[in-house]
Amino acid sequence: MITQIDHIGIAVKDLDKQIKIYSEMLGITPGKTEIIEEQKVAVAMFSVGEIRIELLQATTDDSPVAKFIEKRGEGIHHIAYRVDDIDDRLRILKEKNIVLIDEQPKIGAEGSLIAFIHPKSTAGVLTELCQMNDKGV
């Protein structure tokens, strides 16, 4: 079951610069910047009510975020939905022939389990499923 929107990912060129701008704009400070090796990104999360804003900077030239910025410039990169059972949700989507980028979950920010759905299946919007870790983060 999808329980809520977990976060909205925004691709940025300069994470430190945007952390300052978003901190001032939102009047809150983000959690600690985290590097997610497997996804080739550095991320900073701002909690805005129940939803989070995730600023994403590429850590390598071949990062999906580097490619996205090269093609489209900075901007909204993906929407992530929180699920209670990511394996079950992936199985259902596969049965319905939705194009999955990840058939198996990977490790995302704060130890969450994540999997991406291809934007060509979801009206041009890169979509992430996200299951919180055992600590509820």
Ligand code: CMX
């Ligand atoms: N949102 C919408 N469309 C996107 C997109 C995005 N974020 N990234 C790429 N696309 C589009 C491209 O514009 C292209 O469209 P056209 O065919 O109309 O030109 C199409 O998808 C395919 O693009 P591509 O350049 O051929 O393929 P890429 O090698 O760029 O791969 C994608 C695209 C989505 C498969 C790849 O970015 C991916 O696997 N993403 C999932 C992982 C990820 O994004 N990780 C970073 C975030 C990690 C995190 O938040 O933890």
